[in-house]
Amino acid sequence: MKAISYSSFGDAGVLEYGERPDPKVGPDTVLVKVRAAAVNPVDRQAREGNLDGLLDTVFPVIPGWDVSGVVVQPGVAVDEFAVGDEVIGYVREDFLSRGTFAEYVAAPVRTLARKPLSLSFEEAAGLPLAGLTAYQVLHRTLRVREGDTVLVHAAAGGVGSLAVQLARHAGCRVIGTASERNHEHLRTLGAQPVEYGDGLADRLRALAPDGIDAAFDTVGGEALRASAETLAPDGRLASIVDTEVFSYGGRYAFVRPDAQDLAHLAELAEQGIVSVHVDRVFPLAETAEAHRLNAEGRTRGKIVVTVDWDAPEG
Template sequence: MKGISYSRYGGPEVLEYGDVRDPKVGPDQVLVKVRAAAVNPVDWKCREGYLDAVLDVVFPVVPGWDVSGVVVQPGTSVPEFSVGDEVIGYVREDFLSRGTFAEYVAAPVRTLARKPRNLSFEEAAGLPLAGLTAYQVLVKALEVERGETVLVHAAAGGVGSLAVQIAVHLGARVIGTAGEHNHDFVRGLGGEPVAHGEGLADRVRALVPEGVDAAFDTIGGETLKTSADLLAPEGRLASIADSEVLSYGGRYCFARADAEDLTKLSRLAEEGAVSVHVQETFPLERTADAHRLSQEGRTRGKIVVTVDWAAEEATP
């Protein structure tokens, strides 16, 4: 089968399009015909070796953790899915080797949920990792409740845009930091936008003089410190970007593959509470360009790679 792989750490130039090994389908796995796979910042961080201390690597590596597609073979111990089912998945294992940027992926059943019926494959591919990150931080780490005020950083990005929508669904007032060109986008998600950068703390305090009940840091560094300073006396803090959050009494979070949580996200999408904005799509063979765009750090919503099956399916 065709796919993307890399045999050493490095920049986007190490990504190669070509033949990759066919996946074997274990008893607790599902063979998925990939229609789309979203790019996340963790993909290029893995590619450059930043996670080498915590994840074993078996080269060559097929990158990617997000997927949407169609079940073509359930494992022998999998009654949950049947051939033809449309699914989404956060297909992360505890090592790097068998990713989603390929024509097929053997996904552990614990990583999958049914695809939202109202989302395209491209939109649905952007939901798993970013959505699980946002959901698990807001619901499980920060325990956001109705009537509270939540500060979300990078509110126009992949995780941030979903966090704004989920927090609004939970009944919270959401303050979202974003560049001014993204303020209307954040408003459309239900958040109150504030410009990031110098003077951020003053701008947030003008909106919430008593401090925020919860802050969701996606950037780290000075932004994390500012978030801690903006908390109300009993406020809670979580970060997905900087372990220094622990020194402020906060939670350091990393998304966990959880079929139940992913199913809840899929239902929120079908109810219209959550949508996925796709900034740009790339064909599978141009995954390196998708990585380059992701590394620029100015993405609105998600970047998605697609697998074009049209030519093959049209062949008699």
């Protein structure tokens, strides 16, 4: 099969497009023919070796954890999915090697859910990792409640935009940090936009004089400090990027594959409660360029890589 892989840590230049062996289908996995795979900031962290202390790396590595596609072969013990089922997945194992930037991926059933019919394959590929991160942080880590004032950093990005929608669905007031060019987009999602940069804590106090009930940090550094400074007395703080959150009494979160959570997100998408904005689409052979663009950190929504193929009949 055609795939993207790398044999050493480094910048996007280590990514190579070429032939890799087809994946083996285990008893509780399904072989998915990939239609699209989304790029996430964690892909760069993995490629540069920054996750080497958390996850073992087996070179060569096919990157990517997000996928949308079609089941072409269920494992012998799988009865959850059949040939022809359209699926989405956050296909993360406990080591780095067998990712989703390829024509095929063998996905454990615990990582999959049925694809929302209302989303294109490109949109659907952007839902799993970002959606699960947003959902699990809001509802498991921060435990948001109706009426809370919730702060979401980088609110126009992949995780942030879904967090805004999910928090609004939970009945929360949402304040979102973003660059000026994305403020109107945030308003359409139901968030009150606020500019990044110097003076952020003062701007947040002006918007929420009684304090922030729940702060969702996706940026770290100064954004994290401003969040901690503007919490309500019983406010909760979580970060997905900066372990300094512990020094502020907050919690660090790392998204987990969860088929039930993913199915719930798919249902919310089907109902039109959450949507995925796709900013750019690249063919599989141009994954390195997609990685470079994602590293700039100015994307609205998701960058997606697609695999061209003819869908099976029947």
